[in-house]
Amino acid sequence: MSGYNTRSKQAADSKQVVVNGDRAVNDAIADAIDKISEGVCRRVTETLEKTLSRMLRESRASSTAVASPGYEYRPVSYEEIAQVKRALPQVTWRSCPRGHLYAVGECGSAVVTAVCMECRQPVGR
Numbered sequence: 001m002s003g004y005n006t007r008s009k010q011a012a013d014s015k016q017v018v019v020n021g022d023r024a025v026n027d028a029i030a031d032a033i034d035k036i037s038e039g040v041c042r043r044v045t046e047t048l049e050k051t052l053s054r055m056l057r058e059s060r061a062s063s064t065a066v067a068s069p070g071y072e073y074r075p076v077s078y079e080e081i082a083q084v085k086r087a088l089p090q091v092t093w094r095s096c097p098r099g100h101l102y103a104v105g106e107c108g109s110a111v112v113t114a115v116c117m118e119c120r121q122p123v124g125r
Contacts, residue, residue, distance in 0.1 A: 075118065096123045 064107060076084075085093065092104045096116035102123055113124045 094123070095120045 002100070004034075085091075088103070091103075093101055094104055095101050097121060098119045098121055100116050100118040102114075102116060111125070114124055115121065116123050
C-alpha cells in the first residue's frame with residue numbers, strides 16, 4: 001500500500017490529473033510517468049556518453065597529431081606560450097582563423113602557406 005501512496009503522490013506532484021479513489025487510473029498515470037522519466041534519462045545519458053566519447057577521441061587525435069616526420073604535436077599551456085614568447089622576442093606571433101598561435105620568423109611576414117597544428121586550418125601568406 002505504501003508504494004501505491006508514493007506513486008500517487010509522485011503523479012500529483014508532477015501535475016498529472018489524478019482521479020481520487022480510482023487505484024487503476026492512479027497506477028496507470030504513475031506507470032506512464034515512470035516510463036517517460038526512464039526514457040528521458042536514458043536518452044540524456046546516451047547523448048552525454050556519445051558527446052564525451054567524441055570529445056575524448058578529438059582530444060586524443062589533436063594531442064598526437066604529427067607535426068613533421070619524427071615529431072609529435074602536444075597542446076601547450078598559456079604559461080608555456082608566455083615563456084616561449086619571452087625567450088624569442090624577435091619572432092612575430094600570428095594566429096590562425098580559429099585563434100591558435102603560430103610563429104613567423106625573419107622579417108615577420110609569412111612567405112609560405114602551412115597548416116595550424118591545432119585545427120588544421122591554413123595559415124600564412
